[in-house]
Amino acid sequence: MQAPLPISALLSLSFGVHIVLVNLDMAIATFIPLMEWLARKKNDDFLMERAKILMRYYASTYAIAGVFGTAFTVMLLSFYPQFIGLAGHLTWVPFGLAILMIALRFLTIVLYWYLWDRSPPQTHLAVGGLMALSGYLIPFGFRAVFAFLNVPSGLHLEPKPYLDVVEALMNPTFLPLYLKSVFGALAAGSLMMVTVYIIRYESSEGSLKGRYLELVSRFANYGFASLALMMFFGAWYSVSLITTPYKFYNIFGSLIGKPGEIDFGWLFIVKMILVLVQFIVLYQVFRPRELTETQISWAKIGGPVALATVLVGEMLNMHSQLPYFVAQPEVVNSLPEIFKQALLTTNANTLANLPELYMITTVFLIPLLAAVVALFYLLLKER
Amino acid sequence: MDPFGLIQQWFSGYPAGWERLLSMIGIEVHWFILQYVLGLSFLAVVTEAIWLRTRNDDWKRLSRTLAKAFVAVFAVGAATGTASEFGLVLLWPNLTEAAGRYIYFPLYMEIFAFLMEGIFIYMYFYAEDKVSPRTHLIIGILAFVGAWYSGAMILSVNSFMQAPVNVIAHYDPLAGPSSWAPPDVLLFVPAQIAQALDVNKLAAVGAKVISATPEQVTVTLPSGLVRVLMREAFAGKTIGESTLAAVIKPEALQSLSSVSLKTVIDAIVANTVKNAGTFMITFLSKGYLATYVHALGAALTVSAFTLLGGYALRLLKTSKDDRDRGYFLRAIKFAAAVALILIAIQGTGSGHAMGAAVAKYNPEKFAAMEATTTQITSLPGMLGMKQLVEQFMPLLAYGDPNAKLPSYDVITIDYRPPLIIHYLYYTKIGLGVLLGLIGLLAVFYAFRREEWPSWVLWIAVISPAIAQITSFLGWGVREMGRKPWAIYGIMDVQTELTINPPPAWQLMGVALYLSLILVVLVLAVYWFLWRR
Structure with a gap:
């Protein structure tokens, strides 16, 4: 038995948009202060201007990523209120840490953007560093919760249900999941930069062409290193999932001849193909002097493919444990009935699982998604 | 009861004092910012519309300044909103679960409002030179409508918690x-x-x-x-x-x-x-309309007084021959007129409707607000106006000279709100009147005199703080007066609380952190807007 399809689709859509934008933003927030630092060090106006343009894009889209994150949380609350209630009782520390970092993140974005050229360079760079750092600490809290959903380490039921935070952080799936996510985000962001600057390279002339090519090469280097590290931590994460057999066999079972209850091996293969394409793209543009049409074509698809990889990876991680919120059926089934009901995605809120609500959602969401596209178009449009 | 006793009654007389304190600070930090998103976005569109009609560039400049301000605060407002949302989940999970199960609809619809705000606020700011002026104005209208729509959803949930449709x-x-x-x-x-x-x-x-x-x-x-x-x-x-x-x-x-x-x-x-009605239950809450109009009015009023204060400071810091002085005078004239109109509506219109709704649907809270008790000396009593208020208030609240106020002492202890709200309420009324006088003074100098004396400008400079405190006290009375209930008549504070309350030092740490963020934001916006 599975969760109702519209609920699954809505949660996937909101989480998918959120996670792709967040991954991109996490990388960009690292690149911008880095570019500013390099520009100041080399007294490079071109690089400084690129950093500013990137910041303008970033400042205007980060809130959109946040909005979709909120949408996901509220949808989860509406469709699975018992799960959210239970999570609230247990997750003060990991979610609390994420909240503090989110507040810091938004503040540093505002400060960094508005204080550019209005504050001493060192202060501005320090704010930029804080902006980048907060981006790595937000998923630290959220990934701890995701790891808990893999293996409920630290959960104690007596004398009352509570979470031992130290035990929770020792969760075997936490560290590899967190590191894989961080380097995955950096790889996706780097590949996206490669795509953006290759388009600029193509449309520019003279010395500018060379400058854009330098950027392509720089981000290809970052992308290669990040992707390689992501592969390493991804492999570690895969191995760590042995501690949660239900999920492990749902993902890898069909590949090793022991299929799980729901086969997601095909989605894992799709992800690996997408990773392979990223490596090909990076190979094509790694140290270019001049690019051929074929290389340019590869580079243009690098960014979208990298973001698709993030999306596929997250969907794989999310769906391969359903219909359980905690990917260990034996643990879920041993819990008191009140908890068990909260941890099954089949147990959706009957007051919300209504065709009328889905119609309202469609009517409101489609024009707003079109408006998001219009926003991105206007941001990227030349004056 | 002495002042310490009043605070103790509120803090220790009901469960979860520290958790309530953190929630109060977290939500107040969010509300502090949110008022500008609701108010400045509207004022930016109004001034842009005036510019489209008059083609006087001062109006365009004012509109652009307002847009800069609300875009800056919107981002942090979104973050504090997320913090408030998670704070509710983590501290009050049973209330959150009940809200998600039974009254989720406005929260769900708020997703679209938030999306609308996010998209059009940024479009309004960044796409100005990429679309026609009329299109830009339409984008601005969509931006503030998004914010107002968002407020309408959230306030329906709050109204339900104050006076659910099925509680008598x-x-x-x-x-x-x-x-x-x-x-x-x-x-x-x-x-x-x-x-x-x-x-x-x-x-x-x-x-x-x-x-x-x-x-x-x-x-x-x-x-x-x-x-x-x-x-x-x-x-x-x-x-x-x-x-x-x-x-x-x-x-x-x-x-x-x-x-x-x-x-x-x-x-x-x-x-x-x-x-x-699954989709309608919160909108049918008693007093919802009054709540919405009064809260929106508060946001607009705070924004207008902040505009007044900001340009007053500008005038104080510029010489008489400054090239921008004409623009500053025009801006402050606009701010003064808007502030006076809004505070008048708040005091005599929506504020009255709000008070009448509380009297009718939350008699226990109303008794505490009016301090109809022998336990404390009421503020009107201290000022020698007790008899006047006792005669006047029933007529105002119930529209009948023969009506009588509910007695706090008759109410069973388990149902009594904290008495501190009496002092908060009357302080709020007093500050509201003071804002009205400041508005009158500002309008007088804006429309009847060519120059503003510096003492009037200084009064205008402090008016945003007074407006913010007034608004804060309004929410304080509403929320503290909801005790002992989380949802009036249905769920109490003990029930909504987490089974794993965090230690007090962690709660206070988070509260200080959020307060610090607010202070830095205010300084940053000030620096950004006024530094030339």
Whole structure:
């Protein structure tokens, strides 16, 4: 038995948009202060201007990523209120840490953007560093919760249900999941930069062409290193999932001849193909002097493919444990009935699982998604 | 009761003092910012519309400055909103669960409002030179409509918590204080459950059967019983362990004894929600319209006074021959006029409607606001105006000179809100009047004199702080006055609280952190807007 399809689709859509934008933003927030630092060090106006343009894009889209994150949380609350209630009782520390970092993140974005050229360079760079750092600490809290959903380490039921935070952080799936996510985000962001600057390279002339090519090469280097590290931590994460057999066999079972209850091996293969394409793209543009049409074509698809990889990876991680919120059926089934009901995605809120609500959602969401596209178009449009 | 006693009554007289304090600070930090998103976005569009009509570039400049300000605060407002949302989940998970289960619809619809705000606010700011002026104005309208729509959704949930549509307060102002009784809760019990209940035992605990159909039985239950049942349900008790067992027929109790109480309560509440209208229940809350208009008015008023204060500071810091002085004078004239109009509406229109709604639907809170008790000396009493207020207030609240105020001392202790709200309420009224006078003074100098004396400008400079404090006190009275309830008549504070309350130092650490973020934001926006 599975969760109702519209609920699954809505949660996937909101989480998918959120996670792709967040991954991109996490990388960009690292690149911008880095570019500013390099520009100041080399007294490079071109690089400084690129950093500013990137910041303008970033400042205007980060809130959109946040909005979709909120949408996901509220949808989860509406469709699975018992799960959210239970999570609230247990997750003060990991979610609390994420909240503090989110507040810091938004503040540093505002400060960094508005204080550019209005504050001493060192202060501005320090704010930029804080902006980048907060981006790595937000998923630290959220990934701890995701790891808990893999293996409920630290959960104690007596004398009352509570979470031992130290035990929770020792969760075997936490560290590899967190590191894989961080380097995955950096790889996706780097590949996206490669795509953006290759388009600029193509449309520019003279010395500018060379400058854009330098950027392509720089981000290809970052992308290669990040992707390689992501592969390493991804492999570690895969191995760590042995501690949660239900999920492990749902993902890898069909590949090793022991299929799980729901086969997601095909989605894992799709992800690996997408990773392979990223490596090909990076190979094509790694140290270019001049690019051929074929290389340019590869580079243009690098960014979208990298973001698709993030999306596929997250969907794989999310769906391969359903219909359980905690990917260990034996643990879920041993819990008191009140908890068990909260941890099954089949147990959706009957007051919300209504065709009328889905119609309202469609009517409101489609024009707003079109408006998001219009926003991105206007941001990227030349004056 | 001395001032310390009043604070102690509020803090320790109800459960979860530290958690309530953190929630208050977190939500206030969010509201502090949010008012500018609601107010400045509207004022930016108004000034842009004036520019489109007059083509005087001062209006365009003013509009652009306002847009800069609300875009800056919107980002942090979104973050503090997320912090507030997670704070509610983590500190009050049972309330959050109940909200998600029964009154999720406005929260769900707020997703689209938030999306609308996010998209169009940024489009308004960044796409100005990429679209035509008229299109830009339309984008601005969509931006502030998004913010107002968002407010309408969230405030419907808050209104439900203050006065749910199915809770009946008992106070007859013409009969006087002795007519007060605890509120009752109207419930639609599915027939399957109703069959297991013993009607005589139910009547003995104060329940009344209103009507019965083959599908359901409509009853009213005393809020005291509902409060206990909700607490037991969220504590995970079975029917056999719960108070409900006392009103169940013995033959039914045998088979139902091990059934989770939460399952039964859920079936009753879900059926009640369906009867009220799953999508409409919060919008039918008593006093919702007054709440919305008053809160939106507060946001606009705070924004207008902040504009007034900002340009007053600008005028104080520029010389008389400054090239921008004409623009500053035009801006402050606009701000003064808007501030005066808004504070007048707030005081005489929406504020009155809000007060009348509280008197009618939350008599316990109204009694505390008016301090109809021998435990404290009321502010009007201190000022020698007690008799005047006692004569005037019933007429104002109930529209009848023969009406009487509810007595705080008659209310059973379990139902009393903290008395501190009396002082907060009257301080708020006093500050509201002061804002009205400042507005009058500002309009006088803006329209009748060419130059503003510096003392008037200084008064204008402090007016945003007064407006923010007034708004904060308004929410303080509303939310502190909701105690002992989380949802009036249905769920109390103890029930909504997490089973793992964090230590006080962590709660205070988070509160300080959020406050610090607010301070840095204010300084950054000030620096950004005014540094040339």
